[in-house]
Amino acid sequence: MADRVGSGLTSVRVRGSAFVTDVGLHSLMTAASSLQHVHLEDLRKTSRGEFLAVLLEKCTQLQTLHLSDMPLLNWGPCKLASSRWAERSITKLHVRGVNLDSGFGMILEKLPKLVELEIDGPSRNIKSAAEKCPLLHRVSYQVTHRQYLDEVLAALMNVRQLKVLELIVKNFTLCTEQLRVIGMLPLMEIRLDSFIYKQQPTLSRSSYSHVDNDGVKALVDSVCNRWCAMGTDMQPLKLSLCGATALTHDAVSALLRLPILTELDIGGCCRIIAMDKMRLVAKVRAGREMLESGRSPTMRNLRFPGLIL
Incomplete structure (x- = not known):
């Protein structure tokens, strides 16, 4: 199938299939080098990540990568190969339930155009993104430890473009x-x-x-x-x-x-x-009406922060 698809394929979405193997994914990524969007989900028993290195190395036009519920993934070969890569064009990255360790920052360092990041695991990876991905606009973090969150918030204070923060606690x-x-x-x-x-x-x-x-x-x-x-x-x-x-x-x-x-x-x-x-x-309705009207409220009373007069 990979050979029949060829380089014309730009988008792949696979969810919960027992028939998808690492060999098949590797062949597909090799043949379809023009992929721009890849969404792989709930491949719990069939994938160990042998396709990851070729995906990130060969598919240079990749913009969106979504990997979730694939707990057997081994990122070692991919991180090792990342030293050879030039900067990648990925703007949206979702990696949850995919066995991330604190070394995933090696891959994030190659994604300077990243705008949206959805992630779990060690806080060190978000610290790497905060340092190496200056265009980050949205961060979604599934957090399991209070200490991780403290470290993440300290790192995000330096992300100038950040406008959306989601914490799944x-x-x-x-x-x-x-x-x-x-x-x-x-x-x-x-x-x-x-x-x-x-x-x-x-x-x-x-x-x-x-x-x-x-x-x-x-x-x-x-x-x-x-x-x-x-x-x-x-x-x-x-x-x-x-x-x-x-x-x-x-x-x-x-x-x-x-x-x-x-x-x-x-x-x-x-x-x-x-x-x-x-x-x-009523509060939300008033806020929307104010936004639609173009009025600009001002804070006039510093003794009562939040009071609009």
């Missing part, structure tokens, strides 16, 4: 200091979602929450203080707190202080009552 609660640092980043979209909610959004787990009321207050205070200190036009903010089951009226009161909120996702926040949800709906 697994097995711990974000502390107020971490949320304060997130609020300091010049972001237009913040997604702080629970890993459990992402896996099963319809299943309620009220005993677990990755964000609490104090954390939301710290985030809002930090966002408002940053805007006050910058003295520039405020940017609209999109926010997601999915699966934060501990949030109550106190968190809602804090969210209402955000200057321009144009999107809010509180799916799975089961303790927020209907009346408070209506207040948040």
Whole structure:
């Protein structure tokens, strides 16, 4: 099949196939050197990554690479081969559940045009991306350790183009200091979602929450203080707190202080009552109307960050 396809193939998508082998993928990548988009998912038992080196070496026009749920991948040969590569043109990279170690930064160093990164594993890899990928606009990180997150946030402070940050939090609660640092980043979209909610959004787990009321207050205070200190036009903010089951009226009161909120996702926040949800709906509607009208609100009262007059 690889020979029949030839160099005209530009996109490949494979999900959950028991008939796809490393040999087949290797042959395909070798024959289809014009590939621009590759999406491989849930090849848990069939792929060990023998195709990776040829994919990244031969497919020089590759722009989007999505690899997920392939836990047997061996990145060793690929990292070894990366020393021979010139810079690659990949702009979007998704690598989750693919057995990453702290040496994946060797590959990220070859991706200076990278704009979007979705990743898990050691924090060192995001530190490498922050140093070597100056165009990074969006980062999505599935994080399992509080220490990893501290290191990631410190690295992201130096990414000038970063506008979208998604954290998928697994097995711990974000502390107020971490949320304060997130609020300091010049972001237009913040997604702080629970890993459990992402896996099963319809299943309620009220005993677990990755964000609490104090954390939301710290985030809002930090966002408002940053805007006050910058003295520039405020940017609209999109926010997601999915699966934060501990949030109550106190968190809602804090969210209402955000200057321009144009999107809010509180799916799975089961303790927020209907009346408070209506207040948040009104807040988002007002933010969208302000954005559409072209009006520019200003912070006039530094004693009450977030208050628009």
